[in-house]
Amino acid sequence: MKAAIIGGGVIGGGWAARFLLNGWDVAVFDPDLEAARKITAVLDNARHALPQLYDSALPSEGTLSYCDDLPRAVAGADWIQESVPERLDLKRRIHGDISAHAPADAVIGSSTSGFTPTELRATGARVIVAHPFNPVYLLPLVELVGTNDTRAASILRSIGMYPLTVRTEIAAHIADRLLEAVWRESLWLVKDGIATTAEIDEAIRMGFGLRWAQMGLFETYRIAGGEAGMKHFMAQFGPALAWPWTKLTDVPEFNDALVDMIADQSDAQSGHMSIRALERLRDDNLIGILRALKSTGTGAGAVVAEHEGKLSAHSRP
Amino acid sequence: MKAAIIGGGVIGGGWAARFLLNGWDVAVFDPDLEAARKITAVLDNARHALPQLYDSALPSEGTLSYCDDLPRAVAGADWIQESVPERLDLKRRIHGDISAHAPADAVIGSSTSGFTPTELRATGARVIVAHPFNPVYLLPLVELVGTNDTRAASILRSIGMYPLTVRTEIAAHIADRLLEAVWRESLWLVKDGIATTAEIDEAIRMGFGLRWAQMGLFETYRIAGGEAGMKHFMAQFGPALAWPWTKLTDVPEFNDALVDMIADQSDAQSGHMSIRALERLRDDNLIGILRALKSTGTGAGAVVAEHEGKLSAHSRP
Numbered sequence: 035m036k037a038a039i040i041g042g043g044v045i046g047g048g049w050a051a052r053f054l055l056n057g058w059d060v061a062v063f064d065p066d067l068e069a070a071r072k073i074t075a076v077l078d079n080a081r082h083a084l085p086q087l088y089d090s091a092l093p094s095e096g097t098l099s100y101c102d103d104l105p106r107a108v109a110g111a112d113w114i115q116e117s118v119p120e121r122l123d124l125k126r127r128i129h130g131d132i133s134a135h136a137p138a139d140a141v142i143g144s145s146t147s148g149f150t151p152t153e154l155r156a157t158g159a160r161v162i163v164a165h166p167f168n169p170v171y172l173l174p175l176v177e178l179v180g181t182n183d184t185r186a187a188s189i190l191r192s193i194g195m196y197p198l199t200v201r202t203e204i205a206a207h208i209a210d211r212l213l214e215a216v217w218r219e220s221l222w223l224v225k226d227g228i229a230t231t232a233e234i235d236e237a238i239r240m241g242f243g244l245r246w247a248q249m250g251l252f253e254t255y256r257i258a259g260g261e262a263g264m265k266h267f268m269a270q271f272g273p274a275l276a277w278p279w280t281k282l283t284d285v286p287e288f289n290d291a292l293v294d295m296i297a298d299q300s301d302a303q304s305g306h307m308s309i310r311a312l313e314r315l316r317d318d319n320l321i322g323i324l325r326a327l328k329s330t331g332t333g334a335g336a337v338v339a340e341h342e343g344k345l346s347a348h349s350r351p
Numbered sequence: 352m353k354a355a356i357i358g359g360g361v362i363g364g365g366w367a368a369r370f371l372l373n374g375w376d377v378a379v380f381d382p383d384l385e386a387a388r389k390i391t392a393v394l395d396n397a398r399h400a401l402p403q404l405y406d407s408a409l410p411s412e413g414t415l416s417y418c419d420d421l422p423r424a425v426a427g428a429d430w431i432q433e434s435v436p437e438r439l440d441l442k443r444r445i446h447g448d449i450s451a452h453a454p455a456d457a458v459i460g461s462s463t464s465g466f467t468p469t470e471l472r473a474t475g476a477r478v479i480v481a482h483p484f485n486p487v488y489l490l491p492l493v494e495l496v497g498t499n500d501t502r503a504a505s506i507l508r509s510i511g512m513y514p515l516t517v518r519t520e521i522a523a524h525i526a527d528r529l530l531e532a533v534w535r536e537s538l539w540l541v542k543d544g545i546a547t548t549a550e551i552d553e554a555i556r557m558g559f560g561l562r563w564a565q566m567g568l569f570e571t572y573r574i575a576g577g578e579a580g581m582k583h584f585m586a587q588f589g590p591a592l593a594w595p596w597t598k599l600t601d602v603p604e605f606n607d608a609l610v611d612m613i614a615d616q617s618d619a620q621s622g623h624m625s626i627r628a629l630e631r632l633r634d635d636n637l638i639g640i641l642r643a644l645k646s647t648g649t650g651a652g653a654v655v656a657e658h659e660g661k662l663s664a665h666s667r668p
Contacts, residue, residue: 326639
């Protein structure tokens, strides 16, 4: 099987690693002269982390190649994944090229976090949205939008991912709607001097972040409701939540002052660590968390366990 | 040391378990005839889970007692924690009683998730906000509002918790501001038929929830920015995020239809499991996640490691 990666960088590189380490050949097209270096860095992380996730061996790596033009990259590809910067005009142009040169039966996915398939298809391209999460080689979630093609979902499952079919086109799909809500509220808290970036991160990772990693939002609240369940929870907290909601309805101005404030606080928080060191720490923690969830078969751990089962089946002589 | 727990239930019971299992005597006051049964259920979970978190033994449990009146419960208490329902009039009345009968040097905390210390002190009570997260016996985070008393923070650290001092009084403090943002957006997604409660939970736990458990929001984005760091991330995604923000500014009507819709979807999602079974699964996963983070000294794992060090020091002959 061959995957074409259009646009390197952190996300494209993560896709390349996910496919390569699951035995696919990968052809990369990215005019950026730095693309090979960036993708190699992501691959190094992935080769360090992904094998630790499974008690069965991954298949032998496929072949990685870099192409000078898009048509050669997509030739003979089973999956083509576009991960270029989040600019609609750029994505539309590139998907015009991809659809013009892609094999008729290739799945064409876009990593867009915000645009809908309809927006991307303006030029008649047959792209679907396959929105992954960083690091793509470790996090299972892929939001699939604009397709009922079961093949796309089954290919993603075959490389250890979790396709979540988004039934309705909506800006930012599902996960990023939630992230944007938190992002906006967090910008307010920082801008108003209520909390620093470090304090907000502690408020998340010392508390509800530990619940969300395994059960998400509603399941956690179902438990909070106790024996009386979800209705009890909502009867109890719905009214209390209603009031602060109304304070969340303004939008902070996204200006240089705010960007500087957040960048400076982030530097103070973890400027002493290189991004590479932070990536390694993140990945080591993801391995530990995912292995813990695997042992109980919960959420992402169930996906890891299922893929591990397939790996061991394939590795049998 | 003695803790007085005013108001049983899931949160009060969690506080009781956190203190008891760290060697404190605990006196409970709750007129609810079911209080003892509810607290016993929480204690069973805590006794199953908390010892697994540390490689050193916890101190021998303190003595648990139930009191028929509030004055007897708070008599001689070093820490008094109020966890009654989220109604301002009720909390004000009870804090009037507590302050009237509490030892002069007792720390008086309220578990309120939404009210500010100033609101609670209307009757002259000397309460501070000490807002914990469920399950209180496992999650380290406690938001401290309205105090510079280092004693409160050091007592919380001595029972394995992480006090986060909130410097400015604000409705819903810090963590619940973020939770409310997600909660509101999630209600929209369900109400509009975009996603079910199960799909939203998958969107969280298969993706960013696994990142937030260890690093939170800003640290994760710092990494996403790559070598160029936080400013690069914000330059890249700020504009893309700006537009969907404007779709997050309406407030869904909190009515029976919405409550029924969510309760029904939650039942379909996990009605096959009892709340007790869900609690045990949650706690087993929290133990696994926290132990994984302990091994890298990250976030809540660092708090666990630090407490473990104190426990082993105390247990030395």
